[in-house]
Amino acid sequence: MGGLRRGFRESWDGREDQMRRHWPVWVLALALYGFMALFLLTQVRIPSPMHLLVFAMAAAVLAVTSLRIEWGLLALAIILPFARPGITVGNPKVFHISGFNFALIGVMFAYVLRYVADARFASFGPIVRRTRLDGNIFVFSFLVLLSCLWSFNLNTARHITMGTAVFLKEHVLYLVWFYMLVTLLRKPKDLRQFAIYFAAAGLLASLFGMATRLMGGAAAITAGTMVQNLEEGAGGRMEGGWLGLGHPNMFAALLLMTMPIWFFAVSHLKHGIRRLVAEVAVINGFLGILFTYSRSAWVGSVLGVVLVGLADRKSLKRIFLFGTIFAIVAQTVVLFTVDMNLVEVIVRRIQELETTTFSSRPYIYAATIEVIKAHPLFGVGLGAFRAHAPATAMGWVPSHSHNVYLAYAAEAGIPAAFFFTILVIRLLVMSVRNLRVTGRVPGYGFIALGSCGALLGLVTQTMAVQVFHQRILGFGFYALAAIVVALDRMIREGQFEELASVEHGASSRGSPWIES
Numbered sequence: 195m196g197g198l199r200r201g202f203r204e205s206w207d208g209r210e211d212q213m214r215r216h217w218p219v220w221v222l223a224l225a226l227y228g229f230m231a232l233f234l235l236t237q238v239r240i241p242s243p244m245h246l247l248v249f250a251m252a253a254a255v256l257a258v259t260s261l262r263i264e265w266g267l268l269a270l271a272i273i274l275p276f277a278r279p280g281i282t283v284g285n286p287k288v289f290h291i292s293g294f295n296f297a298l299i300g301v302m303f304a305y306v307l308r309y310v311a312d313a314r315f316a317s318f319g320p321i322v323r324r325t326r327l328d329g330n331i332f333v334f335s336f337l338v339l340l341s342c343l344w345s346f347n348l349n350t351a352r353h354i355t356m357g358t359a360v361f362l363k364e365h366v367l368y369l370v371w372f373y374m375l376v377t378l379l380r381k382p383k384d385l386r387q388f389a390i391y392f393a394a395a396g397l398l399a400s401l402f403g404m405a406t407r408l409m410g411g412a413a414a415i416t417a418g419t420m421v422q423n424l425e426e427g428a429g430g431r432m433e434g435g436w437l438g439l440g441h442p443n444m445f446a447a448l449l450l451m452t453m454p455i456w457f458f459a460v461s462h463l464k465h466g467i468r469r470l471v472a473e474v475a476v477i478n479g480f481l482g483i484l485f486t487y488s489r490s491a492w493v494g495s496v497l498g499v500v501l502v503g504l505a506d507r508k509s510l511k512r513i514f515l516f517g518t519i520f521a522i523v524a525q526t527v528v529l530f531t532v533d534m535n536l537v538e539v540i541v542r543r544i545q546e547l548e549t550t551t552f553s554s555r556p557y558i559y560a561a562t563i564e565v566i567k568a569h570p571l572f573g574v575g576l577g578a579f580r581a582h583a584p585a586t587a588m589g590w591v592p593s594h595s596h597n598v599y600l601a602y603a604a605e606a607g608i609p610a611a612f613f614f615t616i617l618v619i620r621l622l623v624m625s626v627r628n629l630r631v632t633g634r635v636p637g638y639g640f641i642a643l644g645s646c647g648a649l650l651g652l653v654t655q656t657m658a659v660q661v662f663h664q665r666i667l668g669f670g671f672y673a674l675a676a677i678v679v680a681l682d683r684m685i686r687e688g689q690f691e692e693l694a695s696v697e698h699g700a701s702s703r704g705s706p707w708i709e710s
């Protein structure tokens with residue numbers, strides 16, 4: 195808290211950050227949020243507590259941004275898992291605007307106006323920083339745009355075209371989010387702080403999820419229904435607190451993006467109560483992944499953490515120690531929530547692959563291939579898969595393809611899926627290169643270790659889950675991508691060499707969290 199208070203005081207005292215010097219920015223932003231509030235209250239006759247909470251989050255982000263633009267990014271990282279609810283407009287009312295959309299647009303306007311109004315702020319760098327992935331990203335985005343325009347002609351039902359427009363809106367905001375991050379994360383300390391806040395968001399989400407899981411698990415044991423259905427354990431797989439994401443696989447994807455970063459960050463934390471709290475938080479986070487019962491997330495988390503740990507002997511030792519402690523804790527929690535052994539829970543979940551034919555994935559993939567064959571170039575439009583998918587051999591129509599790459603091929607066309615796949619491969623290669631260069635840098639190595647582990651885990655899960663079916667997860671993916679890209683740029687600029695020569699042994703002064 196001392197570092198936060200010190201940063202607040204410096205931002206308030208610094209002339210370049212005083213609100214009164216840039217009043218047009220904040221007047222316009224407040225007017226924008228005031229309009230949003232009016233719009234919200236008129237669209238929702240009796241606003242629910244969740245609606246009010248989402249708007250309060252967006253307003254809080256604006257308040258932080260008014261003090262310092264970079265703090266707006268940190269606030270966005272924290273609220274990302276909790277800001278999916280919002281309002282739905284249009285006729286029919288299917289055009290969704292989430293709380294995160296509200297907050298991101300407000301920060302974007304504040305940043306642009308600040309850049310125009312403040313010459314000193316503009317001198318820090320260009321308004322949009324170029325990256326090594328620009329060509330790939332813009333070709334992919336252009337193909338997605340063409341696909342959406344094609345979809346507007348292909349689909350005549352208004353609710354389908356409005357749904358495609360929502361996905362298009364999200365992809366535009368993905369670009370805004372990504373480029374704001376890679377532009378404003380200028381120094382290693384900025385990147386370190388954002389990575390910590392991004393990981394903390396996952397920890398908070400896991401804490402919320404585990405609380406609902408444990409209460410539901412106790413109820414299941416009391417009702418005596420646990421033996422009948424494994425998936426009812428820890429609150430039920432299909433019901434309970436998934437933060438509005440709608441499915442435990444989506445909740446698992448959110449944790450996969452963040453937990454590896456915090457896992458490797460713990461070894462860089464100062465000893466004492468902070469280290470202890472962080473260790474407990476890591477265990478809780480991986481318990482959250484366990485109780486999603488997402489098999490692809492289980493495999494992804496193990497692969498991501500263990501493979502990255504092979505690059506660092508110290509981390510590998512910690513992985514073995516953590517695995518032992520986690521097994522003991524997980525066994526205790528599982529006995530309480532599902533009245534079973536941990537091994538039995540995992541074995542039963544794997545055995546379900548035989549009885550459910552890999553959760554019907556072959557049937558879903560076969561239907562997806564038929565959609566791709568019918569519309570190979572531009573697809574059927576983002577979010578329009580269900581409207582064009584044929585019924586499976588089991589007689590039901592899948593809602594999505596359960597695979598990110600097949601989903602883009604079916605909805606945006608094979609070319610778009612190809613360039614997205616290349617984008618993911620380049621990010622993986624970049625993250626491995628970052629790991630080799632900075633993986634052992636004291637106080638900063640966890641960024642390379644965690645982002646690489648998170649990408650490996652997430653890519654594994656995307657082979658069996660269409661995580662972008664819940665659009666808010668796209669912001670998590672592009673935040674992870676921005677961390678990898680910003681770290682790569684700082685390495686190429688030699689900033690870590692400067693850090694070693696200028697701040698050797700003193701990097702802990704840059705953050706109240708991390709020591710060197």
